[in-house]
Amino acid sequence: MLTDNIVFLKNNYPKLYEELENESTRNQQSNISIENTRNNQKTIIVNKEEKIFYLHSKYDPLREAESIINKLEEKEKIDENSHVIFYGVGLGYHVDVFTKRHPNTSFSLYEPSIEVFQILLDNINLKKLAGGNLEIMQCEFEPEYGNAFLNTLLNKINKKIIISTLPIYENVFEEQYNVFFSKFKELIIGKRINLHTNYAHQKDWITNSMRNMEKVLSTPSIISEKMGTFKNKTAILVAAGPSLNEEIENLRYIKDNGLAYIFSVGSAVNTLIYNNIYPHATSAIDPSVKNQVVFETIKEKKITEIPIIFGSSAGYKTLEDYPGNKYHMITSQDAIALYYMRNDDGSTVNIVSDAPTVAAATLQLLYILGFEKIILVGQNLGYCDKKRYSEGITYHKAELTDEELKKGIWVQDVYGNEIMTTNGFNSMRNQIERYIKQLPNINVINTTKGGARIEGAEFIELRDIIESDLRRKMVDEEGLDELEKNKTRYDKEYMASQSKNMDKAYGSALKINKEYRAILNKIEKVINNRNYTQAKNLYVKLDKELKKIENNDFYKTFILPMNRVQYKILADSIESLNAEKDPQEQGKRIIKSFGNFIDICINDIEMIKPIYDDMKESINEYVEKNSEEE
CATH class of the missing domain: 3.40.50 (Rossmann fold)
Structure with missing residues (x-):
């Protein structure tokens, strides 16, 4: 060397x-x-x-x-x-x-x-x-x-x-080359999907968490009340893949005889309702407005027998007028709950890591609840006879277009053959596989006929599992209804204290914004006058204001998570801005980058102020009510 x-x-x-x-x-x-x-x-x-x-x-x-x-x-x-x-x-x-x-x-x-x-x-x-x-x-x-x-x-x-x-x-180096490029493609697609997800939902996650605070405080936490209580029991996780149609009678038999707990995710609840099967619970974590469409049938028919387990950052309209019981789980996207709340004994609230698919998040929840075995049904994660969804779903196109078929990619199915899927479905499969690897001693079985192979989940047909394993009743008569008797208690003194601290942080945030904008205006003037020495001194002051933003609780809890993509772009650009050799160009780029960012933040602070006030009122009511009960 x-x-x-x-x-x-x-x-x-x-x-x-x-x-x-x-x-x-x-x-x-x-x-x-x-x-x-x-x-x-x-x-x-x-x-x-x-x-x-x-x-x-x-x-x-x-x-x-x-x-x-x-x-x-x-x-x-x-x-x-x-x-x-x-x-x-x-x-x-x-x-x-x-x-x-x-x-x-x-x-x-x-x-x-x-x-x-x-x-x-x-x-x-x-x-x-x-x-x-x-x-x-x-x-x-x-x-x-x-x-x-x-x-x-x-x-x-x-x-x-x-x-x-x-x-x-x-x-x-053919073999090494193929492995490297296959992994590169998988990671790039995953990064694009994550970026798209963050950009699409970054504001929804926070505003939903704020709007849902009243529902969270008035419903039981399924994790706090039921963690580890389903040992020696089996859960069936039902998704809306086309193969679900083939399992309807098996699921009916399981439900009628109490052989396992049935949890539906996403649109699967409508296929089950269409076939007069009510799951023991349905899950919702999607933060988008369109998620409420999934539950329109339940609301229109006023079905009270299906409880909903909702992520605290799920679309708030999903919960409006929901007729059944509601149980919450705090998600990792809910920075608000993590700031305001802790359990009554002073311990940190339990959370479920947010995932790109409700199936992956619910899989994690079922593991936390202690289920010995988790059976996947209708988790195709690919196309079956040019179909993507099961029957009973009217708000999505079931048939694939020719354009979608052209963009499809091939993966291995449960039989070892090839099946067509999309980058989105493939990313979901990868996420489920990661959870299976990460969660110790989790036992997952995939019964999805013709579905994509899921590493770590053995394929066994559902009828065979019924014959070999599901031979006795294991579901309690009340199902999950007994949860309604318990209202999870959170530390009210801590919540009241955090609420006061946040009000102070809000006031500080407004002052920071004013000073930040004033410094940018000064930078613009000195750059126009070509006074680059003074500009450098102002860059130091601007950096200090950015650090104040990063350390301010109101920004950390609400505004930065709402603009995580733009914030990362700004942070990643700083090195490039510092390396710019032309002082005039450097000044213009700093004004543009830092100016665009603060403008977005100021607009968001104004936008969420009414939601913030409503949330604060819900917190105050919870604190007062629980103080009176003692």
């Missing part, structure tokens, strides 16, 4: 250097070597399955590198808002060309071959190759390193991600 590379790695990538040192102590017979090209440059040779592969042209590697970057530029727009992953570094010819053409674009390096990486370090000066824009560099010492590299990168980088592959790597 070059001496300069030892210094560079020790200073910048000490863990990578340590692993390289450990690797060098092993005796290895390599099939990879370096040789001179015809124009006296260097290339790397790989002997694989009695074939010879050149990682770079054996004639003119530099010219080949120019061609690789030319093709990349034709395909992608590359600027300072891009981040390029170079999969396959080789001797870095293409990386060198790239950094010279795009000195302001950040990039990362991933080398799947240890031997190739060692040759690189023996011959090429990394510091010169990296320039000043190298973010992450990794060599694949173990198969899971690719996953860790991508997770770290996607959490750190808030830019457009572009991958450039050294062309020959797809053939020479």
Whole structure:
């Protein structure tokens, strides 16, 4: 290894250097070597399955590198808002060309071959190759390193991600290449879905939590009252996939004979009602307004026998005029409950982690309640005969369009065949699989005929489970109705104290906004006058005001969660703003970025003030009522 590379790695990538040192102590017979090209440059040779592969042209590697970057530029727009992953570094010819053409674009390096990486370090000066824009560099010492590299990168980088592959790597390192790109696609899709979800619901989560405070304080917490009480019992989690139609009679038999507790999620409740089967409970966590449509049938028919378990950040209109019993669960998106509430004994309130699908959140809830076995029904997470939903659902299109079929992706089904699904369904499946892995000793069985395979959930047909396991009555006569006898008690003194503190924080937030806006106005004036020294002093003051925002309880509880996407964009842009060399351009960008952010926040404070006042009244009523009862 070059001496300069030892210094560079020790200073910048000490863990990578340590692993390289450990690797060098092993005796290895390599099939990879370096040789001179015809124009006296260097290339790397790989002997694989009695074939010879050149990682770079054996004639003119530099010219080949120019061609690789030319093709990349034709395909992608590359600027300072891009981040390029170079999969396959080789001797870095293409990386060198790239950094010279795009000195302001950040990039990362991933080398799947240890031997190739060692040759690189023996011959090429990394510091010169990296320039000043190298973010992450990794060599694949173990198969899971690719996953860790991508997770770290996607959490750190808030830019457009572009991958450039050294062309020959797809053939020479085929298996590693396929695993890496499959994982990259999965993570990118997941990140896009999370970003879309956050952007679409960031305000709803908070305003719903505020509006739902009165319902939360007047209903039992199913977790507090029932945690761990369903040991040795079975829960059936019913979703609205098309295969649900095939299980109706099995579910009817289970319900009529009390063989398991039936929980419906999403639209499945309407298929069950359509077939005169009332689940023991239905769940709701969706924060959107459209979620109320799911429960219109229950409201119109005034069905009182189906209790609803609602997430505290669920769409507030879902709960309006709901005729059945209501039980709440605090969700991780509910920053309000976490600020105002604690249990009567002083302990922290129990929460359910919010999830992109109500099925995943309810799966977690059933685990917390202590069910020994959780059986999935109608959890297709894919298409069945061009259908996406079961019968009895009139507000969604059941049949797929040709356009949707074109965009479909293929995954393995429960029988080992391929089934078409969407990125959205696939993300839901991945989330359920993560919960199954994370929750110790959870026992999940998937009975969904023709559905996507769910790792960690064995496929067994429901009729077989009835014959082998569900042979005795286990449901109590009252079902969950006994919960109505208990109203969960929260610490009223703590709630009253937190409410007073929040009022103070609200007043402070208004003062911060005024000072923040005044500083921005001063920055605009001094930039127009080209007084850049004074501008720098004002940037320091602006940064202090931003820190005040970050430490203010009203902002932390309401406004920042309502604008989590914009806040992250602002935070991620600060490094780029500081690096801007043109002081005039820097000033304009700071005014725009910080100005847009504070304008959004000020508007939201005005918007939620009436909701805040109503919520505060609900808290005061709860405190007074519970004080009188003592």
